[in-house]
Amino acid sequence: MDQSESNQLPTIPAHPIGYTDAMELLGHMDGPLVPSYRRGLLDIDYRFGPEMLTPARKVRLEVNVETERRTIHNVVGIIRGREEPDRYVVLGNHRDAWNLGAVDPNSGTACLLEITRALGEMMTRGWRPRRTLMFVSWDAEEHGMHGSYEWIEEFGKIMSDRAVAYLNVDNAVREVYTLRARATPSLKPLLREAAKMVPWPVSTQDGETLYEVWSKRSPQTSDPDSPPEIDLPASASDYVPFVRRIGVPILDLALVHRYTYTYPNYPLYHTAYETFHLQKSHIDPDFKFHRLMSQLWAGLALSLAEATILPIDTSEYADTVREMYDWLENGYGSKFEGATISLDALESAVSNFSQAAVAFEEKLSSLQDDTDPLVARMYNDQLMQMERAFIDPLGLLYRRLNRHTILSSGLYPTETFPALGDAVRRMGSDWTSPGKADKLKELKEQLSIITFFIQSVANTLAKPASTVF
Amino acid sequence: MDQSESNQLPTIPAHPIGYTDAMELLGHMDGPLVPSYRRGLLDIDYRFGPEMLTPARKVRLEVNVETERRTIHNVVGIIRGREEPDRYVVLGNHRDAWNLGAVDPNSGTACLLEITRALGEMMTRGWRPRRTLMFVSWDAEEHGMHGSYEWIEEFGKIMSDRAVAYLNVDNAVREVYTLRARATPSLKPLLREAAKMVPWPVSTQDGETLYEVWSKRSPQTSDPDSPPEIDLPASASDYVPFVRRIGVPILDLALVHRYTYTYPNYPLYHTAYETFHLQKSHIDPDFKFHRLMSQLWAGLALSLAEATILPIDTSEYADTVREMYDWLENGYGSKFEGATISLDALESAVSNFSQAAVAFEEKLSSLQDDTDPLVARMYNDQLMQMERAFIDPLGLLYRRLNRHTILSSGLYPTETFPALGDAVRRMGSDWTSPGKADKLKELKEQLSIITFFIQSVANTLAKPASTVF
Numbered sequence: 054m055d056q057s058e059s060n061q062l063p064t065i066p067a068h069p070i071g072y073t074d075a076m077e078l079l080g081h082m083d084g085p086l087v088p089s090y091r092r093g094l095l096d097i098d099y100r101f102g103p104e105m106l107t108p109a110r111k112v113r114l115e116v117n118v119e120t121e122r123r124t125i126h127n128v129v130g131i132i133r134g135r136e137e138p139d140r141y142v143v144l145g146n147h148r149d150a151w152n153l154g155a156v157d158p159n160s161g162t163a164c165l166l167e168i169t170r171a172l173g174e175m176m177t178r179g180w181r182p183r184r185t186l187m188f189v190s191w192d193a194e195e196h197g198m199h200g201s202y203e204w205i206e207e208f209g210k211i212m213s214d215r216a217v218a219y220l221n222v223d224n225a226v227r228e229v230y231t232l233r234a235r236a237t238p239s240l241k242p243l244l245r246e247a248a249k250m251v252p253w254p255v256s257t258q259d260g261e262t263l264y265e266v267w268s269k270r271s272p273q274t275s276d277p278d279s280p281p282e283i284d285l286p287a288s289a290s291d292y293v294p295f296v297r298r299i300g301v302p303i304l305d306l307a308l309v310h311r312y313t314y315t316y317p318n319y320p321l322y323h324t325a326y327e328t329f330h331l332q333k334s335h336i337d338p339d340f341k342f343h344r345l346m347s348q349l350w351a352g353l354a355l356s357l358a359e360a361t362i363l364p365i366d367t368s369e370y371a372d373t374v375r376e377m378y379d380w381l382e383n384g385y386g387s388k389f390e391g392a393t394i395s396l397d398a399l400e401s402a403v404s405n406f407s408q409a410a411v412a413f414e415e416k417l418s419s420l421q422d423d424t425d426p427l428v429a430r431m432y433n434d435q436l437m438q439m440e441r442a443f444i445d446p447l448g449l450l451y452r453r454l455n456r457h458t459i460l461s462s463g464l465y466p467t468e469t470f471p472a473l474g475d476a477v478r479r480m481g482s483d484w485t486s487p488g489k490a491d492k493l494k495e496l497k498e499q500l501s502i503i504t505f506f507i508q509s510v511a512n513t514l515a516k517p518a519s520t521v522f
Numbered sequence: 523m524d525q526s527e528s529n530q531l532p533t534i535p536a537h538p539i540g541y542t543d544a545m546e547l548l549g550h551m552d553g554p555l556v557p558s559y560r561r562g563l564l565d566i567d568y569r570f571g572p573e574m575l576t577p578a579r580k581v582r583l584e585v586n587v588e589t590e591r592r593t594i595h596n597v598v599g600i601i602r603g604r605e606e607p608d609r610y611v612v613l614g615n616h617r618d619a620w621n622l623g624a625v626d627p628n629s630g631t632a633c634l635l636e637i638t639r640a641l642g643e644m645m646t647r648g649w650r651p652r653r654t655l656m657f658v659s660w661d662a663e664e665h666g667m668h669g670s671y672e673w674i675e676e677f678g679k680i681m682s683d684r685a686v687a688y689l690n691v692d693n694a695v696r697e698v699y700t701l702r703a704r705a706t707p708s709l710k711p712l713l714r715e716a717a718k719m720v721p722w723p724v725s726t727q728d729g730e731t732l733y734e735v736w737s738k739r740s741p742q743t744s745d746p747d748s749p750p751e752i753d754l755p756a757s758a759s760d761y762v763p764f765v766r767r768i769g770v771p772i773l774d775l776a777l778v779h780r781y782t783y784t785y786p787n788y789p790l791y792h793t794a795y796e797t798f799h800l801q802k803s804h805i806d807p808d809f810k811f812h813r814l815m816s817q818l819w820a821g822l823a824l825s826l827a828e829a830t831i832l833p834i835d836t837s838e839y840a841d842t843v844r845e846m847y848d849w850l851e852n853g854y855g856s857k858f859e860g861a862t863i864s865l866d867a868l869e870s871a872v873s874n875f876s877q878a879a880v881a882f883e884e885k886l887s888s889l890q891d892d893t894d895p896l897v898a899r900m901y902n903d904q905l906m907q908m909e910r911a912f913i914d915p916l917g918l919l920y921r922r923l924n925r926h927t928i929l930s931s932g933l934y935p936t937e938t939f940p941a942l943g944d945a946v947r948r949m950g951s952d953w954t955s956p957g958k959a960d961k962l963k964e965l966k967e968q969l970s971i972i973t974f975f976i977q978s979v980a981n982t983l984a985k986p987a988s989t990v991f
Contacts (some may be wrong), residue, residue: 058868129990131987131988131989131990133987133988134987136896138900138986138987139900139903139904139986139987141987185986185987186986187990204990208981208990209991210907210910210911210978210981211907211978211981211982211983211991212991214903214982215986216906216911408896425895426895426896427605427606427895428897429786430896430899431606431607431608431935435608438679438680438683441679441683444677446915446916447915447916450873509679510721512677512679512680513679513680513683517607517608517654517684518602518603518607518608518610518654518656519600519602520600521598521600521656521673521677522677522680522681
């Protein structure tokens with residue numbers, strides 16, 4: 054196919070290289086030093102260029118890439134729900150691999166297939182879940198989450214209206230030390246509870262259940278009673294369009310090695326060495342940990358599919374938003390003040406969310422077991438609407454395909470609301486100089502935008518029709 | 523307040539003038555003739571200028587406008603629903619008037635207050651509707667629908683999730699000859715049925731009910747059995763943000779004079795002559811027609827609030843979309859063909875919508891009276907999702923605040939999909955000349971966009987979870 058047939062094809066030649074070649078090339082760069090948080094771990098200075106250390110060298114890059122139109126295939130299995138077939142709990146894993154992929158993604162694929170096998174057997178005995186379960190095998194994830202992005206773009210309206218949660222297991226077992234979890238904040242309590250139900254399959258002093266071992270080995274803080282570390286969603290797998298395009302809560306799970314925060318990927322990541330032999334001989338010989346991941350994944354899915362009231366938490370989400378506000382206020386409060394920009398409206402929205410979350414959960418806790426199905430449906434709809442309310446239909450400034458105002462990445466690393474954090478970074482150190490007028494205007498707009506969306510989120514949790522919303 | 527405090531204030535001086543002054547000014551214009559469909563009814567040539575007929579004249583325009591910050595007030599009354607309080611049927615009328623406003627808007631206000639009085643009395647006897655009724659008195663409609671636009675912008679997410687329909691009566695009784703109705707196509711059958719339940723309050727050979735008189739006096743076609751004329755929503759009152767921002771079905775109703783299609787507004791429109799005396803002595807001496815409008819408005823609201831399955835029609839909507847497609851194909855099919863652009867995908871989406879509508883209505887007709895409330899809720903949600911699926915979150919090209927891909931106005935008068943119709947008009951007569959390449963690209967994009975949204979609409983009506991949607 055010709056380059057002109059699509060305005061989406063990249064025009065910059067690009068090719069992966071090994072680190073020996075990388076060191077050779079990067080080692081010749083001169084110019085200013087790259088900031089420390091952007092440097093890698095190779096034994097070289099990291100410099101921007103464009104100057105070179107020795108007299109100018111030339112590198113010839115020959116890239117042989119075939120540009121062809123190919124068809125990708127997502128495969129979807131559906132167990133239609135009995136009471137609420139129009140509510141979807143989606144489990145996903147991608148199918149394509151760079152090479153043989155016995156870790157990425159096949160360890161996840163194996164779990165997905167095992168879960169469908171087990172649930173299929175339950176169905177022969179007459180079982181049906183309350184809500185619909187959808188199992189999706191994505192294609193072309195390694196190329197940029199194409200399978201999941203296209204699926205969400207095509208069915209986005211339906212998924213936004215009906216999907217309860219998306220549970221992603223890209224690669225289930227990279228190693229067998231601890232769990233690595235990313236979660237929309239509202240699903241953290243569910244994950245912790247589900248992990249308590251799964252036995253750790255080998256003997257260890259760190260605990261009997263997944264939860265116990267996980268908390269011991271990956272605590273959030275140094276407190277011995279600390280819960281385990283759970284991160285916010287990032288940008289690395291098929292959950293991204295669910296979060297950032299349409300606002301569906303997600304979980305992303307993998308069993309990993311010990312040093313996952315220093316070396317985020319296992320050493321054989323994406324290489325030809327990801328073979329069945331690797332799993333069978335080295336990582337998980339009896340597949341006990343694959344079974345653990347299947348139990349965890351299925352347990353989560355069934356909780357979401359069966360519980361009368363969806364296990365979606367409001368207070369944990371409000372806490373996360375509060376932390377983002379506090380980071381902003383602590384770091385930049387004086388700058389805002391110096392530029393006579395009040396944070397009161399934003400703080401008020403954040404507080405309103407917390408209060409609304411608490412009030413909502415009080416109402417839930419007073420429900421009887423035999424709650425009228427329409428009453429449950431109304432509360433469940435509100436829980437779903439909470440997540441959707443974070444979505445800005447126009448997308449974030451400069452990153453229009455990211456629409457989640459809290460869980461998208463910014464251009465800069467911050468721990469606050471992404472677009473506002475970026476606007477703050479763009480201000481530099483002096484906010485009041487005349488040359489900053491445009492950036493200041495942009496900052497105020499971003500402050501208004503995030504205030505609006507957080508207040509919208511709070512509004513969704515109010516008692517319907519007790520006020521104008 | 524200073525002009526610089528807001529980038530929304532108009533910067534072009536503008537002032538209404540009487541037609542004598544207008545004739546004087548316009549009569550001096552020279553230049554090309556304005557196209558016939560843009561000319562008014564004054565006894566002058568209508569010419570664009572900028573040349574003048576006689577040696578250059580100067581006009582001094584002195585505009586005294588106070589620029590002040592004022593607060594506007596929308597007033598909302600709520601009757602909380604019993605079974606589905608999170609489903610809102612919204613009735614609206616604006617409260618502000620140019621002068622005394624005994625027609626516009628007070629005749630509508632009187633009906634709104636009468637309805638709330640009557641329903642309030644029913645409530646003292648223990649009545650509650652199934653769904654929530656919301657009664658809104660808008661402010662600043664005459665200034666540009668500010669009250670309703672701001673309300674929708676602030677509560678848009680909630681209204682999009684929960685509002686079933688919006689019933690607008692800006693001015694209820696302009697005259698007493700016939701009904702003037704605008705409707706989202708899905709509400710046309712409901713309106714016709716409701717009109718059959720309302721007696722015409724004076725003796726006439728044209729019929730006994732509102733429906734009979736209306737069909738006789740305002741038939742859609744010359745066929746004696748023709749149903750009455752019902753137009754699509756336009757851009758003139760508080761229903762606009764419901765339709766064009768968030769995709770809620772609407773009705774807009776008024777009792778009007780005979781020549782409403784020649785002289786769209788009654789002669790005393792927006793003048794100081796709109797007094798109580800005008801209504802009492804000339805238009806509706808016993809207020810029988812105000813009562814008729816109250817009966818109609820309340821009847822519609824109660825149908826929407828009480829019926830187990832929402833009276834929202836799918837086939838009528840599909841027919842409207844089909845008509846828009848046919849107009850395009852008949853008028854421009856050969857142009858598309860000549861430029862090698864296929865209309866097949868669009869035609870397929872339009873057909874899919876028709877088929878999905880028919881299949882959906884077959885399912886509804888087989889429901890029992892005692893349908894499980896969750897089953898009814900599922901179907902009702904789909905009916906609501908149908909309308910939302912027309913909404914393009916990015917808005918229409920060049921008219922970004924209009925997001926309804928079918929019911930927004932285009933820049934040009936057409937009877938097809940607005941943004942595509944505009945793109946077609948911009949092509950001019952020769953579609954294949956090289957200078958048209960950019961416009962052709964834009965045309966293809968608009969074709970893709972409308973195809974996508976119509977197919978999304980069809981998808982919402984499919985049986986949930988029988989396929990990937």
